[in-house]
Amino acid sequence: MAATQKWVGQPLKRTEDPRLLVGDGVFIADQLFPNLHHAAILRSPHAHARIRSIDASAALRLPGVVGIVTGQDAAKMTRPFAVGVRAPVKYYCMAVDKVRFVGEPVAVVVATNRYLAEDALDLIQVDYEPLSAVVDPERALAADAPLLHEEVGSNLACHRHIVYGDPDAAFADAEVVISERFVFPKYGSTPIETYGVVASFDRTSDVLTIHANFMGPFILHPITARALNLPENKLRLVVPPDIGGSFGIKTGIFPYMSLVGLAAMKTGVTVKWIEDRREHLLASSSGTDRIAYRELAARRDGTILAMRTRWYDNVGGYIRTPEPGCSFRPIGNWFGAYRFQHLEADANVVMTNKSLTGPNRGYACGHLYFEIERMVDLLAEKIGMDPAEVRRRNFIQPGEFPYRTPSGGLYDSGDYPAAFEKALELADYAGLRRSQEQARADGRLFGVGLAVAVDPSVSNMGYITVALDPEIRGRPGYLPKSGALEAATVKVDPLGRIIGVLGSAPQGQGHRTVVAQIIADELGIAPDDITIVDEMDTFTRVWGISSGTYSSRFGSVGTSAAALAARRLRDKLVRFASYLMEVPPESVVWSEGGAHHANNGQVLTLKDLAGRAHWDVESIPPGMEAGLEATAVFAFPEAKAPDLQDRVNSSNTYGFIAEVMAVEIDPDTAAIKILKYVTVHDAGEIINPAIVEGQIYGGALHGLGGALYEELAYDEQGQALAGSFMDYLVPTAHEAVKIDIAHVVSPSPFTTLGAKGLGESSSMTVPAVLANAVTDALKPLGVHIRELPITPSRLWHLMESARSKR
Amino acid sequence: MKPPPFEYHDPKTVDETLAILGRYGGEARLLAGGQSLMALLNFRLASPAALVDLNPVPELSYIREEGGQLRFGAMTRQRQIEFSPLVASRLPLMIEATRMVGHLPTRTRGTIGGSIAHADPAAEYPALVTALDGEMVLRSASGTRVVKPADFFKGFFTTAIAPGEMLVEVRIPVTPAHSGWAFEEFSRRHGDFAIVEIVTMLTVDNGRCTRARVAASGVGGAPVRLRPVEEILERDGVGERAIGEASARAAELVDPTSDLHASADYRRHLTRVLTRRALTRAALQVRGNN
Amino acid sequence: MAEPRKVSFKINGAVREGTTEPRKLLVDFIRDDLGLTGTHIGCEHGICGACTILFNGEAARSCLMLAVQADGAEITTVEGLAAPDGTLHPLQQAFWEHHALQCGFCTPGMLMAACDLLRVNPSPTEEEIRTGLSAVLCRCTGYQGIVDAVKAAADRMRSSN
Ligand code: FES
Ligand code: FES
Numbered sequence A: 001m002a003a004t005q006k007w008v009g010q011p012l013k014r015t016e017d018p019r020l021l022v023g024d025g026v027f028i029a030d031q032l033f034p035n036l037h038h039a040a041i042l043r044s045p046h047a048h049a050r051i052r053s054i055d056a057s058a059a060l061r062l063p064g065v066v067g068i069v070t071g072q073d074a075a076k077m078t079r080p081f082a083v084g085v086r087a088p089v090k091y092y093c094m095a096v097d098k099v100r101f102v103g104e105p106v107a108v109v110v111a112t113n114r115y116l117a118e119d120a121l122d123l124i125q126v127d128y129e130p131l132s133a134v135v136d137p138e139r140a141l142a143a144d145a146p147l148l149h150e151e152v153g154s155n156l157a158c159h160r161h162i163v164y165g166d167p168d169a170a171f172a173d174a175e176v177v178i179s180e181r182f183v184f185p186k187y188g189s190t191p192i193e194t195y196g197v198v199a200s201f202d203r204t205s206d207v208l209t210i211h212a213n214f215m216g217p218f219i220l221h222p223i224t225a226r227a228l229n230l231p232e233n234k235l236r237l238v239v240p241p242d243i244g245g246s247f248g249i250k251t252g253i254f255p256y257m258s259l260v261g262l263a264a265m266k267t268g269v270t271v272k273w274i275e276d277r278r279e280h281l282l283a284s285s286s287g288t289d290r291i292a293y294r295e296l297a298a299r300r301d302g303t304i305l306a307m308r309t310r311w312y313d314n315v316g317g318y319i320r321t322p323e324p325g326c327s328f329r330p331i332g333n334w335f336g337a338y339r340f341q342h343l344e345a346d347a348n349v350v351m352t353n354k355s356l357t358g359p360n361r362g363y364a365c366g367h368l369y370f371e372i373e374r375m376v377d378l379l380a381e382k383i384g385m386d387p388a389e390v391r392r393r394n395f396i397q398p399g400e401f402p403y404r405t406p407s408g409g410l411y412d413s414g415d416y417p418a419a420f421e422k423a424l425e426l427a428d429y430a431g432l433r434r435s436q437e438q439a440r441a442d443g444r445l446f447g448v449g450l451a452v453a454v455d456p457s458v459s460n461m462g463y464i465t466v467a468l469d470p471e472i473r474g475r476p477g478y479l480p481k482s483g484a485l486e487a488a489t490v491k492v493d494p495l496g497r498i499i500g501v502l503g504s505a506p507q508g509q510g511h512r513t514v515v516a517q518i519i520a521d522e523l524g525i526a527p528d529d530i531t532i533v534d535e536m537d538t539f540t541r542v543w544g545i546s547s548g549t550y551s552s553r554f555g556s557v558g559t560s561a562a563a564l565a566a567r568r569l570r571d572k573l574v575r576f577a578s579y580l581m582e583v584p585p586e587s588v589v590w591s592e593g594g595a596h597h598a599n600n601g602q603v604l605t606l607k608d609l610a611g612r613a614h615w616d617v618e619s620i621p622p623g624m625e626a627g628l629e630a631t632a633v634f635a636f637p638e639a640k641a642p643d644l645q646d647r648v649n650s651s652n653t654y655g656f657i658a659e660v661m662a663v664e665i666d667p668d669t670a671a672i673k674i675l676k677y678v679t680v681h682d683a684g685e686i687i688n689p690a691i692v693e694g695q696i697y698g699g700a701l702h703g704l705g706g707a708l709y710e711e712l713a714y715d716e717q718g719q720a721l722a723g724s725f726m727d728y729l730v731p732t733a734h735e736a737v738k739i740d741i742a743h744v745v746s747p748s749p750f751t752t753l754g755a756k757g758l759g760e761s762s763s764m765t766v767p768a769v770l771a772n773a774v775t776d777a778l779k780p781l782g783v784h785i786r787e788l789p790i791t792p793s794r795l796w797h798l799m800e801s802a803r804s805k806r
Numbered sequence B: 001m002k003p004p005p006f007e008y009h010d011p012k013t014v015d016e017t018l019a020i021l022g023r024y025g026g027e028a029r030l031l032a033g034g035q036s037l038m039a040l041l042n043f044r045l046a047s048p049a050a051l052v053d054l055n056p057v058p059e060l061s062y063i064r065e066e067g068g069q070l071r072f073g074a075m076t077r078q079r080q081i082e083f084s085p086l087v088a089s090r091l092p093l094m095i096e097a098t099r100m101v102g103h104l105p106t107r108t109r110g111t112i113g114g115s116i117a118h119a120d121p122a123a124e125y126p127a128l129v130t131a132l133d134g135e136m137v138l139r140s141a142s143g144t145r146v147v148k149p150a151d152f153f154k155g156f157f158t159t160a161i162a163p164g165e166m167l168v169e170v171r172i173p174v175t176p177a178h179s180g181w182a183f184e185e186f187s188r189r190h191g192d193f194a195i196v197e198i199v200t201m202l203t204v205d206n207g208r209c210t211r212a213r214v215a216a217s218g219v220g221g222a223p224v225r226l227r228p229v230e231e232i233l234e235r236d237g238v239g240e241r242a243i244g245e246a247s248a249r250a251a252e253l254v255d256p257t258s259d260l261h262a263s264a265d266y267r268r269h270l271t272r273v274l275t276r277r278a279l280t281r282a283a284l285q286v287r288g289n290n
Numbered sequence C: 001m002a003e004p005r006k007v008s009f010k011i012n013g014a015v016r017e018g019t020t021e022p023r024k025l026l027v028d029f030i031r032d033d034l035g036l037t038g039t040h041i042g043c044e045h046g047i048c049g050a051c052t053i054l055f056n057g058e059a060a061r062s063c064l065m066l067a068v069q070a071d072g073a074e075i076t077t078v079e080g081l082a083a084p085d086g087t088l089h090p091l092q093q094a095f096w097e098h099h100a101l102q103c104g105f106c107t108p109g110m111l112m113a114a115c116d117l118l119r120v121n122p123s124p125t126e127e128e129i130r131t132g133l134s135a136v137l138c139r140c141t142g143y144q145g146i147v148d149a150v151k152a153a154a155d156r157m158r159s160s161n
Helices: A017-021 A057-061 A071-077 A114-121 A167-173 A220-227 A251-265 A277-283 A363-382 A387-394 A416-427 A430-439 A461-467 A511-521 A555-581 A605-614 A689-709 A767-777 A792-805 B014-024 B039-040 B078-082 B087-091 B093-100 B112-118 B124-129 B227-236 B240-253 B264-289 C026-033 C090-097 C107-121 C126-133 C142-161
Strands: A035-045 A050-053 A066-072 A105-111 A125-130 A156-164 A176-184 A196-203 A207-214 A237-238 A270-274 A289-298 A304-312 A340-349 A445-459 A485-492 A498-502 A532-533 A586-592 A594-597 A602-603 A629-635 A649-666 A672-682 A740-743 B008-009 B028-031 B051-052 B063-066 B071-072 B134-142 B143-147 B153-155 B165-173 B177-184 B198-207 B208-217 C005-013 C014-019 C051-053 C057-060 C075-077
Touching: A017 C090, A017 C107, A035 A114, A035 A251, A035 A277, A035 B143, A050 A105, A057 A066, A057 A114, A057 C142, A066 A071, A066 A363, A066 A629, A066 C107, A105 A114, A105 A251, A114 B087, A125 A792, A156 A461, A167 A304, A167 A340, A176 A270, A196 A251, A207 A251, A220 A251, A251 A270, A304 A363, A363 A767, A387 A445, A416 A430, A416 A649, A416 A672, A430 A445, A430 A649, A430 B177, A445 A555, A445 A767, A445 B124, A461 A594, A461 B124, A485 A555, A485 A605, A485 C057, A498 A511, A498 A555, A511 A532, A511 A555, A511 B198, A532 B153, A555 A586, A555 A594, A555 A602, A555 A605, A555 A649, A586 C014, A594 A605, A602 A605, A649 A767, A672 A767, A672 B093, A689 A767, A689 C142, A792 B264, B014 B028, B014 B051, B014 B134, B014 B165, B014 C142, B028 B039, B063 B087, B071 B087, B071 B112, B078 B093, B078 B112, B087 B198, B093 B124, B093 B177, B093 B198, B112 B124, B112 B165, B124 B165, B124 B177, B124 B208, B134 C005, B208 B227, B208 B240, B227 B240, B227 C142, B240 B264, C014 C026, C051 C107, C090 C107, C090 C142, C107 C126, C107 C142, C126 C142
Parallel strands: A035 A270, A207 A237, A304 A340, A498 A532, A672 A740, B008 B051, B028 B051, C005 C075
Antiparallel strands: A035 A105, A050 A125, A066 A105, A156 A340, A176 A289, A196 A207, A196 A270, A289 A304, A445 A649, A485 A498, A485 A629, A586 A594, A594 A602, A649 A672, B063 B071, B071 B165, B134 B143, B134 B165, B177 B198, B198 B208, C005 C014, C051 C057, C051 C075
């Protein structure tokens, strides 16, 4: 009995909005708590230094200060966090004996208000012995480089050399070989709401309750509990009703949950810490900066045969979970949209004196596609073929899905050629090329760029263990890691009203609206008649280590759970109704919010059934559980642990993106003007097109920020250069571009509604498409973009040196 | 990020203000629109013993025309200037410049005096007064002095304002007849301080450039008036050739530094490009106005 | 430590009073002392615009003002935008209809800046809207929904006048 889709697919206005529009949102900083005190954090001004001593006595004497936490407390009361690699990195929630990046927490003051807490920071004396620093991940591996972690013995946190197929043979056979070096910058999505944590410790139950604008993955709950020496059922983690954006960045809050938790345990008061923007830019989280070397082997007809790649991912002063996801999160889609079968990857995850990294919208995919798509364009240039044609010749074909990539990815569905052609058509690619010819004849720098990407969503937690050698994973007794699940509950109250319950920790994705649409269709009622509660509380919700709102999970796994729960409830309602009607369930049809007798027209509405079930429990048939509610936990069957050949289906649904961008470059100032930007997405079935469009716009602007404006830059000594929004340039409405958006729909066979995730979307393609467009525009000069962000100053230098060589 | 503790004073007159300043002997800071100082306080990069708030001093807020100049009380809001009919008619270049100062919500509080006294090397108003040869009126307990831009801007965030002294008025000559002008800036984002900016005002009488004013900022610690560039234009006119020569000269005259946003070479290059653009636009306008 | 001072101003139509240390930021006073948490903090250095309020009718950064400076002023925050009967302001309505918010954190500042923008320029072009809104950062929407919403609200406000 398939539900008719009346609401799914509609651009419904969001139910979340009215509260937010009138100022009634409840973000972490807005919440009130009893006995509230405020924390401020003293941070290292040094990139690398030994802490000889800390004297906090004057600060402690300041009226209003109730306690101070230093690394000695951390060493005594906490343990280092578990890390995802074998290297014995001791990462505590604050510096214990050494600081390893500018901004690392050194002390915490708890006081009656934030102003006083900051005053007290000025009174703490720290005696540092400065050490030399290193910020470049390649330099950090030199034998004479400053060593961050003595116990590790080198700055290499993780190294994996992985080979799929026979790249050596493919390279030996190649007619064309191309190689290039790329530099991808360190940037972060800097949500406008910063981190916030409120912690309180209940002495009688020994429960530490932490409120934090944390959005998962909830594997970090047990990791935090263990670091605090607490049993998992003594750490209650509660997410506030509203989170002001995350884009992956708020995963990095967990060390602060531990730090503020420690402060609450030590002082006995409720401690609130709201990160300020400077702290955020110095010490929250960002993507990695990466230096990558790539080689591509091809035939002269444009067929790609193989790639080789070696990269250095810079994770900063400590490798923090879920790193080294930076290297391995896209492992299943390392081959992009193409059919080649041979790949050699040499992943080096390096610690340097920069701030720590983690998921950032598009987690590692911006890096990946910048490299792959630049390589494809280089191939096109080398063999004198239109870059569109080169892509066409290499696409995985529509008949091949579900398609298993050599690295273990299982691309669920897609029609890459169709989406790609649609993008070309929408952009009038042929017309753009004609305009380009004209522009070049006039001496103008006009370029057209293309990029495609396989857009992975719903990470399979198992991918992270690729960081470990297969030899370790193969040992007896090794507990494999896998999975991606989400839970939802749908229940009927005594008057027949529907409540949907999620624990998804959204940050603006409109989960309540979307789930109401889904349940409305499944139960044949209107979304307005449904109340959705979305609350994450580890003590009350069903959750797993993969739970949370990250890696674009909700669009596929969360919606699947909601639809399943609603279906389960509907089945129960039908069985209940058939019992009351005294007919077999097959004779009852559910529609328009009620059970219809197939023959005599008798109807039992939701209200009727709820009334019976709640007020007359005796009417429930024998064998049927009382209570009208259903919980479904949806887990992907294909989320398996990596095999011993390092093959893993690292995500669970794989969308597709095809983009065309036209730019013109001012030959005098090197300013880049985007003239046209087309993006075509295939995210399977679309539940709310307005929300989808919003995600695409937002994602694209993150990509644009990374490609042109944003960089967490450091000088050679490890001093951070972008400590404010004056220097860290977030694009404004003025820099944002208009986008022509279109869709192709290849429903996922693996999700309940055929939908796929799309939250990271064009953040992963814009760096690539922009670099290709700019390179194309500068073809008359022979400038190649290898490094981002493309600032006017950098670009002008590239153009100048090209001009001087002519 | 919260400000450190300070004493707070809200005098109602300039005399009162000066008296308070005198009491603190250099340890107090004047708070104008707060668009820079408040941020510095929040970052705790400034920690004065006292803040003397100029917002309650009505006598510091005015725009009037006198002696061929527009005279602005130091506390005149940038927003007031932006929407002032007097400025629009007597010095439209200043409207163009004002629209590039931050954003409308920062211009609500931001003042001309605050911007000039803060002396950010890439700010718009310092460049404007430098180009147009304006004047800064400083008052202290011992009297009043009038300072020219070249003597006023001393380098990065440094001015000629002495301890115990305050900026009370900014004077800028009104637009001469037969003039064209332009304010060209290049910044990475809208509303940011410029990487480089060029301000120019050209007066052309009977086909002769009788008076050229050109200044650059963002190219060193303080805005610079480019007198040799002006001389080229006054000698050779404002044709394409002269503008080309003048722009090349401009690039030679500046001595920029490198930072996160741009290299010194790029800034020098931009000086040339923007000077050419500014002069071309101003020359075109003056032709239209004549 | 400086003496606490009395401050009194009108906010969203009601007179509110309090006592505060002179260094307290206006935004903290509004949020913590008055409990009006709709005004947000995103940077405390004047760039993000999340704290934008109407100060005597004009948009201003409340993180760059001291609470004591508001004495005698008239302030409007996002809580005061809708009509007393709860009818949304045309900008709020248009934001809702054009999906101009995702997380909603920038939204209060964005609305207040847009209010001011439309007051000084009731029929802005798209370019003027973009320039005007560049005063407030949003990381979720890519701004397109916001630009569309402001355009729609401008049309509606003009036609109802
Ligand atoms: S918090 Fe005031 S502008 Fe960002
Ligand atoms: S809606 Fe999230 S920052 Fe604008």
